[in-house]
Amino acid sequence: MAELQDIGAFVAVATHGGFREAARQSGSSASQLSEAVRRLEAQLGVRLLHRTTRSVAATEAGQRLLEQLTPALDAVTSALDVVNGFRDRPAGRLRLNVPLSASKLILPRILPPFMAAYPEICVEVTVEDSFVDLLRSGCDAGIRYGERMEQDMVALPIGPRTQRMALAASPAYLQQHGLPKKPQDLLQHICLRGRFSSGAMPAWEFHNKGRTVVIEPAGPLIVSLGAGADLAVDAALAGSGLVYLFEDWLRPYMERGELAPVLERWWPAFSGPSLYYPGRRYLPAPLRAFADFIQTMRW
Missing domain, CATH: 3.40.190.290 (D-Maltodextrin-Binding Protein; domain 2)
Structure with missing residues (x-):
């Protein structure tokens, strides 16, 4: 049976479209991810990724595998996150994708009291103004102004209305x-x-x-x-x-x-802006704490 770590490496690379970006998001190295994907391909006996000097893309077999693995890994992560419910305070990493305006005008008022209330949650903020696919970017939630959300997205007001x-x-x-x-x-x-x-x-x-x-x-x-x-x-x-x-x-x-x-x-x-995240996925404890926290704030 393939090692779960190698499977996770393949999912990260296929989702992020490259070894370098997957390494940045996962905290691993590109060479480690590349070796893990090679081991998985050797064990399965099929090529999962097309590699060129400029891009990485899933083969047909890799795409089918990714489609099957994504909900399964989400279920595993959700099951492990249940343990957070037995802690006095939730812990883990909260990844947010926000525009510069939100990082400058909204988050400075929210993050200091949130981090004081939840010291065991690490907040990682990526600042970019283009609308992004949260799942592909590896983020738990985003903040945006007025863009059309996909039907499976949950949107909560954040900041001034x-x-x-x-x-x-x-x-x-x-x-x-x-x-x-x-x-x-x-x-x-x-x-x-x-x-x-x-x-x-x-x-x-x-x-x-x-x-x-x-x-x-x-x-x-x-x-x-x-x-x-x-x-x-x-x-x-x-x-x-x-x-x-x-x-x-x-x-x-x-x-x-x-x-x-x-x-x-x-x-x-x-x-004003909204915090948005996929409604079909489980809600990780750090994101659930953040969503509850912003609803208690007054502007």
């Missing part, structure tokens, strides 16, 4: 270029834009008394939304143009007078 986008500029910029009085005035101003990883560049949207105005402003700087947002803020602080970002992101600069709010009565509101 309503947030706003804000527009701001440095006092020096406004003194030199004047204060916009309406959204259409932005077409005559220098604006610092952002682009999603998909390549799309979102327009700037404004709402006031049931009226919506969508602007496609121009400017000399385009940053990647998420990872490059702080660069846009720095440029705005230096007087290079207007920045359009989460209100909570810009609020500290406005409170210190480094940035001034612009068109505040037009700032649009939107629903």
